[in-house]
Amino acid sequence: MKVDSHKVTVIRPKPRWLLLDFTEIWEFRELFIVFAWRDIKVRYKQTILGATWAVFQPLTSMFIFTIFFGNFAKIPSGDLPYPLFVLTGLIFWNYFSGILSRASNSLIENEGIVKKVYFPREILPLSTVGANLIDFGISLVLLFLVSFYFNFVPNPRVLFVVPLGLLIGTFGAGGLGLLLSSFNVKYRDVRYALPFFIQMMIFLTPVIYPTSIMRSSFRYLIALNPMTGVIDAARIVFSGGSNINWPILAISGGSSLLLFIVGLYYFKSTERFFADLV
Amino acid sequence: MKPIIEVTNLSKKYKYGESQPYYTLRDTLTGLVRAPFHLLNKKQKQINLNKNEFWALNNISFKVNRGEAMGIVGHNGAGKSTILKILSRITPPTKGKITLRGRVGSLLEVGTGFHFELTGRENIYLNGAILGMKRREIDKKFDEIVNFSGVEKFLDTPVKHYSSGMYMRLAFAVAANLDSEILIVDEVLAVGDTEFQKKCLGKMDEITKKEGRTILFVSHNMGAIKRLCGKGLLLDSGKKIYEGKIDNVVDQYMTSFDVKKVFEPIKVPEIDLVINKISINQKNNGKIVPGKPVQVDIDIFAEHEVKDIGIEIIFSHDDMDGRLFSTNTKSSDGLEIVIKKGNNHFTCFIDSFNLCSGKYRFGFSIQIPFIKSYYLNTDLFYFDVLETTFSNSQLPTLPMYGHVYLDHKWLIKT
Structure with a gap:
């Protein structure tokens, strides 16, 4: 038996610090990975199509959106052919909305664990990033294939824009997910409103349309949506260009960071009562 | 050396019906529009008790030294599980302070987080991680866990195909290998068959006696508690009644079961009756155990003769709505009673009192069946049915099999 006599835990009515306890998170890092691993494993075990689903879903959406918004509605797509244009938007949007919806339901879905075992609760919503990263990776390969099909060679800046986009998406969706998961524990009607809310959000994100169709003042406003700057920049680099719209990307980045801080703060200040409420 | 667990003035407040605090965002938002300052005012009433609140724990202090095993004993609702939940940091205390000097492993349930789609092997890793084990530790103990569980053949089968027995064994096997200095265990022995329970008890014995680790143990099984623990804590309605040697604690707990409650006479004015006394007895020093004969005695004083009525006794389980059993002299037993x-x-x-261990409500009624009820109270008083020890496995003892034991036999044709 390992005797770790220095480990002293003091439990009091009010936590001594409200925000993150990094040593504790480090201590539970394996649990974070295990939850992510479980989600991935279960997801690919349960769906008949398995990993092909991660290809099939964005591909189908791409075709449908191309037919309706590209061909019929003739929404402009700048330098890119519409399928490539919409797919670029979709893979980032799917990443964002995937984390958001799974994180928001994570506490309720894992109610049994929350009620019986202690661990830093933020692990549950944040570990949903894992499964979504895998999906994103698969879709990204698809995106490269589609762009080669249309004879587009991405600008080398893609190596910078994609990771940055992922980072912004993770923080934004993670923060919003933390906030909504906590809401979801307390207010049981949130669960029903959420899918609708996420569905509507796709229209506030330049997935099917370019930011260029908006007045510039409105463009800055919509850049508060973290995915706006990301998708905008990704489209530029995938078309081979390098003139990224930095102010928009900066606004989106700042907004995602702010969302994360607000979400985390709210989550941490409510987390101690989750077990009593869930 | 300082005690490994130190609990000082611990209190926990709950709202009645906290188990279902069904808030909706809609209500909160409309409430906010109607009374915008309501939320602000709410903050001020903190520690004091409101009408709909109660102390699940009230000013509890105790200490446990390194290597000691302490049993926490009390009736349902005494606060045992709440203590364990607070010590496990699942829910915060309202007041007080707890110091834990060592790594804590808590086992409030076996198989927490088990996923039905995953295989036995995968669940060992999942459950181990949830209980706080590192991957390396699980690797090291993997064979031991598998051996203890006895499911090696099905290790790569999803647990949804396991029998409940296999499932429980695997789950306990993981938990039993938890390597913490303080182990918090809640009633996990109430599941599984007799053989399995013996195995678990043996393992727990090993943990306390051979390995010298500290255990906090909650159970309704006095046999197990006495065997495992040297020290005990008796709780009642959130208060500490006694702390000391386990034998004394168990004795006090057992005597608290005596059905010698003062019975307040009940008047039934419509037919000028007084029910002077009702008691439920078993020739067992006032304690009731399953499977043995029981008699219910009823004393009624009448000012004049009453005909054509039925008297009825009702048994219900404390945690459930509805009756478990009732019998009416007139309508179900066909007796013509004249008071x-x-x-x-x-x-x-009752020849064989086949209610399993647990807390029950006794109810009584006087009525003209289907026509008029003169008196009806389904919750006249509570009584406990004790658990007998493991050795009498034929007796209906375990709540996991249900609350009632029905006499039965099997016919098997192949």
Whole structure:
């Protein structure tokens, strides 16, 4: 038996610090990975199509959106052919909305664990990033294939824009997910409103349309949506260009960071009562 | 050396019906529009008790030294599980302070987080991680866990195909290998078959006696508690009644079961009756155990003769709505009862009292069946049915099999 006599835990009515306890998170890092691993494993075990689903879903959406918004509605797509244009938007949007919806339901879905075992609760919503990263990776390969099909060679800046986009998406969706998961524990009607809310959000994100169709003042406003700057920049680099719209990307980045801080703060200040409420 | 667990003035407040605090965002938002300052005012009433609140724990202090095993004993609702939940940091205390000097492993349930789609092997890693084990530790103990569980053949089968026995064994096997200095265990022995329970008890014995680790143990099984623990804590309605040697604690707990409650006479004015006393007895020093004969005694004083009525006794389980069993002299037993002027004594004999261990409500009614009820109270008083020890496995003892034991036999044709 390992005797770790220095480990002293003091439990009091009010936590001594409200925000993150990094040593504790480090201590539970394996649990974070295990939850992510479980989600991935279960997801690919349960769906008949398995990993092909991660290809099939964005591909189908791409075709449908191309037919309706590209061909019929003739929404402009700048330098890119519409399928490539919409797919670029979709893979980032799917990443964002995937984390958001799974994180928001994570506490309720894992109610049994929350009620019986202690661990830093933020692990549950944040570990949903894992499964979504895998999906994103698969879709990204698809995106490269589609762009080669249309004879587009991405600008080398893609190596910078994609990771940055992922980072912004993770923080934004993670923060919003933390906030909504906590809401979801307390207010049981949130669960029903959420899918609708996420569905509507796709229209506030330049997935099917370019930011260029908006007045510039409105463009800055919509850049508060973290995915706006990301998708905008990704489209530029995938078309081979390098003139990224930095102010928009900066606004989106700042907004995602702010969302994360607000979400985390709210989550941490409510987390101690989750077990009593869930 | 300082005690490994130190609990000082611990209190926990709950709202009645906290188990279902069904808030909706809609209500909160409309409430906010109607009374915008309501939320602000709410903050001020903190520690004091409101009408709909109660102390699940009230000013509890105790200490546990390194290597000690402490049993926490009390009736349902005494606060045992709440203590364990607070020590496990699942829910925060309202007041007080706890110091834990060592790594804590808590086992409030076996198989927490088990996923049905995953295989036995995968669940060992999942459950181990949830209980706080590192991957390396699980690797090291993997064979031991598998051996203890006895499911090696099905290790790569999803647990949804396991029998409940296999599932429980695997789950306990993981938990039993938890390597913490303080182990918090809640009633996990109430599941599984007799063989399995013996195995678990043996393992727990090993943990306390051989490995010298500290255990906090909650159970309704006095046999197990006495065997495992040297020290005990008796709780009642959130208060500490006694702390000390386990034998004394168990004795006090057992005597608290005596059905010698003062019975307040009940008047039934419509037919001028007084129910002077109702008691439920078993020839067992006032304690009731399953499977043995029980008699219910009823004393009624009548000012004049009453005909054409039925008297009824009702048993219900504390945690459930509805009746478990009731019998009415007139409608179900077909007896014509006449309550004569003066004192009357009725006794109902039950040959084999087949309610499993747990807390029950006793109810009583006087009525003209289907026509008029003169008196009806389904919650006249509570009584406990104790658990017998493991050795009498034929007896209906375990709540996991249900609350009632039905006499039965099997016919098997192949």
